[in-house]
Amino acid sequence: MLLAIDRLLSATEAGALRASADTLDFSDGKASAGRYAREVKANDQAAPSPARDAVLAKVAKALQGNEIFTLAARPRAMTPLILSRYRQGQTYGLHVDDAVMQGLRTDISFTLFLSDPESYDGGELVIEDGFEARAVKLPAGSLMLYPSTTLHRVAPVTRGERLAVVGWVQSRVREAARREMLFDLERAVREVHGREGKSELFDLLAKSRSNLLRMWAD
Template sequence: MLIPIPDLLDADGVRAVRTLIDAARWVDGNETSGHQVALAKNNLQLSKEAPEGLEAAQIILAALSRCPLFIASALPLRIVPPLFNSYAGGQALGTHIDNAMRALPGGQSLRSDLSITVFLEEPEEYDGGELTVETHFGVQQVKLPAGHAVLYPSSSLHRVEPVTRGRRVASFFWVQSMVRDDAARAILFDLDQSIQTLALQVGQGDPSIIRQTGIYHNLLRRWADA
């Protein structure tokens, strides 16, 4: 399930994040890579300890907490603090699958069910740099306006195409969902969206909404493994 999330950050949010990270120290992108990813990765990344990155990450996390589409599609349990990367001058990230486990601050770890990319540069400002994801419905390429995000299974094969002009700047991170199985999350998301659409037509108190909401929560109880 690949879910675009429009306008996760508004223009002010994008500006605030870019002001912070553009002034920070960037390092080799393999600082957070596993062995296989390191063989395919060629980019720059904001240091995990950079105070500017930590502050920018809080802006993104706050936006996620206000985003019903993210909450409905991801059913988030835990989130790795957002990181930031940059591609330019032909840099790219080859085809790979994200590591199954990710470290959290404090020594804990989470299961990476979902990956997120938040685009922080307007698409007309660079050539290439598409996020290419191999899904059950074929290969999909994503290149969104600044402030928009995309959510996709961490288990999917994906890559970033070479950036041949300009600079692609983005945030990336991972989510452990309350529901491990991608197909189950997709069913819950579709049901949630149907409930929201129907509620606009008949009102939240309509018996049909109450019944469907009950079905949703019973399925969530059955499938949640948190």
């Protein structure tokens, strides 16, 4: 399931994180790439510091408090977040994320865009879904969720700077198709409840949703 979450952070919050990032030191992004992805990765990532950790803690809190993220990802655990930067000429070629990172199985990848899209050219997150390449460039503060199994890349930045936070989720529901089914059922349960309250149809849908989650959750 590909899912864009609008306004995980407000424009003001995203702007504050950009301002904080301006004070940070960055190092070569190849350090966090796998053996083969390292060959096509050319970006920067914020070096460890209390200031960087404060930025990432704000993002982690926003993720934990976002209901759509929680329902779509069903997170069991997450890898440490990375604050990445792409300057003019930098890019990340086609790759698939490592299956295991820091002892966690990677089921879902995500990119939280922090830069205003008008402030840079290029830098799209391009996801291959078997039929076409989908180029994603979201407003500052919005987030893209996508399966870690997909081939994807970041197009070269030709003007300005692209700042983003990236991370990976080990989900309680391992299979992407099952996560999507549960997410759709949750939406249906809420829609029915909003229209008619705790009806017979609501009870049946809620029962199916809960029992499927019980069956599939690790």
